[in-house]
Amino acid sequence: MIYVTSDLHGYCFEKFLDFLKDTGFSDKDYLYILGDVIDRGKDGIKYLKWLMLQSNVFFIMGNHEAMMLSCDFLCNEITEESINDFDEKKVSIYTTWLSSGGQATVNALAKEDxxxxxxxxxxxxxxxxxxxxxxxxxxxxxxxxxxxxxxxxKKLREYTPTDLLWSRPSLNRKYFENITTVFGHTPTFCYGEQYRGKPLFTDTWINIDAGAAAGIDPVILRLDDMKVFYMSGSANTD
Ligand SMILES: [Mn+2]
Structure with a gap:
C-alpha cells in the first residue's frame, strides 16, 4: 500500500517513526514524504539521513530543501578564494534560508562530518x-x-520549480479531473480552522500538511483506502 505525509519540518524523528509503525506500515508498503522534512524543528537532518538509507520510502523536494540546496556552497572548504566568492547574492540566499527556519538545520549540519x-x-x-x-x-x-x-x-515536466514548490492554491482551485493531486506546503488551518490538524480533501486535490511547522502533529494518509492516520493522543483524532 502507498502512504503519504508531508511538511514534517524537523518534527521529533523518534515520535514520527513510532507513528509510522502504528499505521501498520511495513517493508511491503511505500511511503512518500512530500517535501519539507527540514527547518524549524531540530530533527530535519535525521530524516534526510534516514531517507538516504530506505528502499521503500521516497522523498519529494520541498521549498525548504530547495533553499538548503541553493546554499550548497556552505560545503566548500574555506579558502581565500571561496571567501572572495561569498558575494552579496550568496549572503542573501543564505539569509533567506536562515530566516525561514534554516538555523535549526544549519546547527544540525554543523555536527555532521x-x-x-x-x-x-x-x-x-x-x-x-x-x-x-x-x-x-x-x-x-x-x-x-x-x-x-x-x-x-500543460505537461507535468513544463511546471517550473516555483510552480511545484511555492504555489498556494485557493480552495476553489481545480486541477485534473481524472488524477488526484496530493501535496502539502500550506498548513490546512490556513484554509479554515475546521481543517486544523487534518488533511483537506477537494474534488481534484488533497492537502496533507496538518501543520507540523506550527507545532501540530503530522498526519499520514493511505492512498489505497484514503484512511487518515492521526497520532495517538493527538487532539485531532476523530
Ligand atoms: Mn513548503
Whole structure:
C-alpha cells in the first residue's frame, strides 16, 4: 500500500517513526514524504539521513530543501578564494534560508562530518519535484505545493520549480479531473480552522500538511483506502 505525509519540518524523528509503525506500515508498503522534512524543528537532518538509507520510502523536494540546496556552497572548504566568492547574492540566499527556519538545520549540519554533509547535498540533487503513482485505475500526482500556473493541457515536466514548490492554491482551485493531486506546503488551518490538524480533501486535490511547522502533529494518509492516520493522543483524532 502507498502512504503519504508531508511538511514534517524537523518534527521529533523518534515520535514520527513510532507513528509510522502504528499505521501498520511495513517493508511491503511505500511511503512518500512530500517535501519539507527540514527547518524549524531540530530533527530535519535525521530524516534526510534516514531517507538516504530506505528502499521503500521516497522523498519529494520541498521549498525548504530547495533553499538548503541553493546554499550548497556552505560545503566548500574555506579558502581565500571561496571567501572572495561569498558575494552579496550568496549572503542573501543564505539569509533567506536562515530566516525561514534554516538555523535549526544549519546547527544540525554543523555536527555532521564533511562526507555526510556532501552525501546529503548529493541526495537532494537527485530528489525529484514530483512523482506519479497509480493504485489500480487511480492515478495520483505527488508534489510539494500543488500545481502553480495550472493549465489542463500543460505537461507535468513544463511546471517550473516555483510552480511545484511555492504555489498556494485557493480552495476553489481545480486541477485534473481524472488524477488526484496530493501535496502539502500550506498548513490546512490556513484554509479554515475546521481543517486544523487534518488533511483537506477537494474534488481534484488533497492537502496533507496538518501543520507540523506550527507545532501540530503530522498526519499520514493511505492512498489505497484514503484512511487518515492521526497520532495517538493527538487532539485531532476523530
Ligand atoms: Mn513548503
Amino acid at each position: 564533511k562526507d555526510t554533509v556532501c552525501d546529503i547535498f548529493d541526495f537532494l540533487r537527485e530528489t525529484p519535484l514530483y512523482e506519479i503513482v497509480s493504485i489500480g485505475e487511480k492515478d495520483f500526482i505527488l508534489t510539494h505545493s500543488g500545481l502553480g500556473s495550472f493549465r489542463e493541457d
